[in-house]
Amino acid sequence: MIKTALVWFKTDLRVEDNETLVKAISQSQEIIPVYCFDDSHFETTSFGFQKTGPFRAQFLLESLEDLDRNLRRLGSGLLLIKGKPEIEIPKIVQEYKIQKVFAKREVAYEEKQTEKLVQNELFKLRCELETCSTSTLYHAEDLPFSIKDIPDVFTNFRKKTEQDAIVRNPFQKPIRINSPKLPLLQWPTLKELGLKKTTIDARAAIHFKGGETEAFNRLQHYFYDTKCLSNYKETRNGMVGSDYSSKFSAWLAMGCISPRLIYSEVKKYEKEFGANDSTYWLIFELLWRDFFRFMFKKHQTKFFLYAGIKNxxxxxxxxxxxxxxxxxxxxxxxxxxxxxxxxxxxxxxMSNRGRQNVASYFCNELNMDWRIGAAYFEQQLIDYDVCSNWGNWAYLAGVGNDPRGHRYFNIEKQAQEYDKYKVFRTLWLSNLKSEK
Structure with a gap:
């Protein structure tokens, strides 16, 4: 048992089903929860877009405020730092005489590089870094193949995984957390993060608010208040309104809720209201999310290259x-x-149907470097997830995991099928003429 451990929160901003937090508590007398506003997350990319736009930054701030509240209810709280993690985290380690740092395990290139830099600096201080895999439905160790042997075709991955692997039970929320007295937080403003506050349009399909509390509210609404889950497969290609799809993506991307917890709730729902294609389809979509994450583990930097994982x-x-x-x-x-x-x-x-169409249009009609489109999405999306975003864009560009190669969408046919009466187009183009 060590005296003091640091829990480095990243995109796992929750207390339910958080193995990193549970492990730190079990191995130490007291813990210090820390979040670092990484300078690199607020830079402009080589494609000319911000890595984090104002919509996602606002969602992040809300998620952190909720995490801090939830931690304080358990006797702890959050310590905020800003800068480069490899500089700022070792400072906290020295100040509080921390012996071990616990963090979520990363798979994407830049995040892995940062993890390595922090680990190197901690090593100099004789402080260990332990990472936990907290982002997927299936644990990497439970897959029926090694990472290097994971099939590059989703259907092959899905069938074997569903047949031979099981989903672990979620970790229970801690009852109490022992922490030293932590200073009250000074929340950074969007301006201090280098961003302008942007008001979300009133026509938005859903008004996302960050945090674990809001994630549970959404789950309660979608599963139990409306029972929309029972019709998910039929409505998921909708484009207008809050309930045509689960809209869990933003909370999943920020780690305000885990895929395993959603899975366990689906299983509870099925026992109470019955299982059908729709309840399965939500799990199917969580598997797609896993697939891209494991693909990034397997192929590493290739998803950021022009040729993707193809030659x-x-x-x-x-x-x-x-x-x-x-x-x-x-x-x-x-x-x-x-x-x-x-x-x-x-x-x-943007809806899933919309994303596929605008990406296909960008790659096939405009014939431009697909990574520019992916980088714009990275800036704009509240629910940006590095693996899902870049994996899906590579897929649509014909350089990813699509076994059929170059996928082309007939935009007019898609519009007729998914927006037959122009409800979506009328909603978003209604005041376009009055704009400059």
């Missing part, structure tokens, strides 16, 4: 500023693409 790339590597601006601002010749892009610009959200 050749067919379309152009160019950027045409005028076409890019038209796509971002919803000024293309396609009203369906425009409506989706305006929704993303004004709200930080």
């Amino acid at each position: 050749e790339k067919a379309n152009s590597q160019s950027v045409q500023e005028k076409l890019l601006s038209q796509w971002i601002n919803g000024k293309t010749p396609s009203d369906f693409i425009n409506a989706n892009m305006i929704e993303l610009k004004r709200t930080g959200f």
